[in-house]
Amino acid sequence: MQVSKEIEVVLASRWSRFWAAFIDGLVMAIAYLPIVFIGQLEQLFYQSNNYLLDIAYFVSCYFLLNGYLLHKYGQTIGKNVFEISIVGIDNRRMGFKDIVLKRWIPSHLMVLIPFLPLIDILYIFRKDRRCLHDLVARSKVIDISKPKELDFSRAD
Numbered sequence: 001m002q003v004s005k006e007i008e009v010v011l012a013s014r015w016s017r018f019w020a021a022f023i024d025g026l027v028m029a030i031a032y033l034p035i036v037f038i039g040q041l042e043q044l045f046y047q048s049n050n051y052l053l054d055i056a057y058f059v060s061c062y063f064l065l066n067g068y069l070l071h072k073y074g075q076t077i078g079k080n081v082f083e084i085s086i087v088g089i090d091n092r093r094m095g096f097k098d099i100v101l102k103r104w105i106p107s108h109l110m111v112l113i114p115f116l117p118l119i120d121i122l123y124i125f126r127k128d129r130r131c132l133h134d135l136v137a138r139s140k141v142i143d144i145s146k147p148k149e150l151d152f153s154r155a156d
Contacts, residue, residue: 009091011129012084012141020078024066027077031061071096083145089138103137 012020035057069075074086074093086103088094094103110116110133120132130140
């Protein structure tokens with residue numbers, strides 16, 4: 001008789017996803033400070049707007065900071081802190097290319113359409129906790145934390 005042991009997959013909580021996104025935003029804001037400062041100086045003296053350079057800097061920073069974690073574990077810095085990970089709907093790890101092409105690019109292009117980012121976020125209140133960008137990418141975010149056993153007995 002063959003016994004199949006199925007691993008139970010626990011979806012990441014809405015709050016862990018929120019705080020992970022908050023941390024990711026904070027990290028990117030800090031990484032983006034030099035370009036803001038340089039941009040302010042440039043506008044003061046030259047009245048120039050280099051949007052393409054700004055975008056290239058943002059994308060470079062994002063992947064320098066998160067690329068390894070995304071490739072290896074399906075995580076950003078924030079997701080790593082909260083022990084959650086991006087997987088496909090089949091519960092298998094998504095490759096770096098799939099995460100970027102199917103999830104990251106569409107979610108960043110959504111900002112070009114009014115109200116779509118808000119709709120994207122509100123989708124998390126569905127039963128399956130998948131945002132609109134998760135549906136597009138056929139992905140979900142799961143909890144990968146290991147149960148922690150606490151021993152409150154006193155060792156006298």
